[in-house]
Amino acid sequence: MRVTRHNSVGMPPPPRTPLRRVSQSSLFAVSTADPTDPHSGTAFLDAAISELADETEILQTNAEELRKLSDSLATFNESFASWLYVMRMNSLTIDWVQAPSDNSFALAKKRAERKTIAAAEEAQAKARALAAAAAAAREAETTKTMDHTEGDTTATNVSAPSKSILKKKTAKPKLTAKEKKERAIEIEKIIACLPLEFRGSDPNLRRHMEQVIEGFFDVPSRVVKLTDLIKPPDLSQARVNKCLIALVNRKVVSKNSSTGVVLYHWHGV
Structure with missing residues (x-):
């Protein structure tokens, strides 16, 4: 016995159409339609496919330009990186922080002048010392000559008693x-x-x-x-x-x- 199910209001469900396979002759029918009719068959796809081909060519051209731009950027990056590396090596090998500057040469010149002045003063001091030593030697020679002269004079006076008056030494007076x-x-x-x-x-x-x-x-x-x-x-x-x-x-x-x-x-x- 067949049982019929009803919904909550007591009405039977709507009928359903069963699935059917697509006919194999349908695509053939479309392709064999009248080509002069733009609305029949696949004639409407010609314009779309032509436009799609143009756009595809433009896309390919843009892709080629992007590839060239990428190659150019890669070349620039490599060159710029090489330049930065060379500048860094140049700074490490040429730019010496402790290299002499203009002030260094000026200070060296002042030091040389001070050394020259000190050497001149030292030479003058040595010259003065030599002159003083020579003066002392001359004075000693003069003193020695005077001593000999006075000794000869005293001997002459003693050998001629007739001309000299011998005096007796007196005692020191008490103070x-x-x-x-x-x-x-x-x-x-x-x-x-x-x-x-x-x-x-x-x-x-x-x-x-x-x-x-x-x-x-x-x-x-x-x-x-x-x-x-x-x-x-x-x-x-x-x-x-x-x-x-x-x-x-x-x-x-x-x-x-x-x-x-x-x-x-x-x-x-």
């Missing part, structure tokens, strides 16, 4: 404390105007200078000969002569040889 103080002050004032070696640089030379000055003070006339001041072994002839030269240079003592005998006259400061 009071006040006189000793005054004499010490005057001696200090005289030594203060002498060169540095007599002012304390050489204690022995200062002591010898004080003895020579006291030798002048012990003589009432303040006129003495070189031999009057010699007191060996402490106060030798060379020491006395050196002290007298310093006093003569400072014009504290004057030297006179007009009588044939070298005499030293005291003037003071």
Whole structure:
């Protein structure tokens, strides 16, 4: 028994058309239609296919242009990358940060000038030292010559007793404390105007200078000969002569040889 199904309202479902296979003769029928009729068969596809062919050719041309552009960009990229690499290598091998600049050459010139000035000053100092040494040698030679001359004069005077008056040495007068103080002050004032070696640089030379000055003070006339001041072994002839030269240079003592005998006259400061 056949059962008929009804929907919710009691109506039967609509009928369905069964599927059928496409007829194999339908495409043949379309292709064999009248070609003069633009609406029959496949005649309408001619214009579309022609337009599609034109567009396809244009697409191919554009694709070729894009390929050429890609090749050009690849060539440019390779060249530009090579240029950047060359510039980097150039900066690493040529652009030296510590290379000398104009300021470096200016500083080098100033250093050379300073070295030249220093060398010139050193040469001048050596020349002055040589000149001072030569002057000291000449002074020593002059002193030695004077000593020989005074020694010859003294020997001549001693060998001619008829022309010389032998005087007995008198004892030193005793000084009071006040006189000793005054004499010490005057001696200090005289030594203060002498060169540095007599002012304390050489204690022995200062002591010898004080003895020579006291030798002048012990003589009432303040006129003495070189031999009057010699007191060996402490106060030798060379020491006395050196002290007298310093006093003569400072014009504290004057030297006179007009009588044939070298005499030293005291003037003071």
